[in-house]
Amino acid sequence: MVWTALGAFLVINAMLLSASLLVFAERRVSAFIQNRPGPNRVGPLGLLQPFADVLKFVLKEDVQPAQSNKFIHSMAPVVMVVIAMTTAALIPFAEGVVVADLNVGVIMLLALTSISVYGVTLAGWSSNSKFSLLGGLRSAAQMVSYELSMGLAVISVVLIAGSLNFMEIVEHQNSGGALLGWNAVRNPIGCLIFIVTAFAETNRAPFDLPEAEEELVAGYHTEYSGMKFGMFFLAEYVNWFIASFFIVTLFFGGYLVPFEPQLIALFPALEGSTLLALLQFGSLMLKVGFFAFLFIWVRWTFPRFKYNQLMKVGWKYLLPISLANAILIALGVVLFGAVGL
């Protein structure tokens, strides 16, 4: 009990810190892509910039729009942050290192993503502003549409691993030198669909319609200021980071170090040691770092979808493809299982 609490405390603080690091990374990388320096004045290389930003958020005045629903208006950002932080509890960081080792971990993840839409929708509704309301409505429609394809992509992984537990799913990818056994190799279509829907569920570009500046000012958080806006900001970055974690966990071998079985065969002392756990954590963070970078890269490469295009992609392309993929994977599991592979 005490250890779980301590672990949760550590994970939450790590998430908070990494969010500020991601803000900095995004600003510097986008500056690099647009061929300008970016924030480089506060602290060495501008590393203290996000902390200065947080200070600014805290010191700003908190404005409540007139005629808004005060309670819900304050609750919405809290919902966003709490759900983002709860999802972090499901990530296996190394073999046996996870805050909540649930037997139904995968479904829990889907349940939490499906609830997080409340934060955005309620923020849009309670602000009493048409821009916010439109942003909230768009977000509800978008998340409900893409959840289905995401669920089917996740189901194809569950079929392969035969388990709903994240740890077991990761361990199941420990074949072929823990590199060819990755679900991204065995289930490439599901992997692509999951990455696309992860972008949609985290409201990142090119799926950031809920906050399309040109049409909706700032979308669902138009009427938020000070730290309440800061919480939306925080939740977005944490969601993005956690989405990278789950892409890696489900499809890219999670915490497994490439060639881990061979490594253990070479150095038997490594089995179950702290060094191996550290190596696994390092390998996980490297992979996650790449996907976090991918999120920025995509944001500054692709233009935003139009609303009708978004719906078309979600319902007419992604959903049938993911459905067909799930059936294909199920057939494959049965056939290969019959041969004994």
Added chain:
Amino acid sequence: MFFLLATVAVAAALGMLIARNPVSSALWLVLNLFCIAGLYLTLNASFIGVIQILVYAGAIMVLFLFVIMLLNLSALPGLEEIEWSSVGGFAVGLALLSQLLYVVALQFELGMDPVGAEAAAEVGSAASLGEILFTRYALHLQVAGILLLAATVGAVLLAQRRFQ
């Protein structure tokens, strides 16, 4: 834990009925669904508990909320004065009925044997649920699937007619 969750669930259900604003009504219902999910979790039925959140709170209530916001419903009329005598009569009748049913259940030994925590966790797991669903209740599953398909086709037809 049970009494805490049950109290909050009942209170949320009452709140849903009393709230005059459709959106707060929907939110009370969401709280109620969460409490029910919590009750499932205390019964060691983690799969059903999480599915409860995923399906009801996560999908159905989001659609409800979406529709309520689209329709932009105005607040419902204020509360009416309650006639306490009829409420009292209802409560007494309910008490009598439950007493009768209890006696009948005792007579015919309809009460169920309590199940241990480990057995409950075994039955509540996704694997055993899936097994029973696709063997013993396979026909029921197919019928439910066809019903849902019919409902979907009907909804599409109804929506199409408007635009022709």
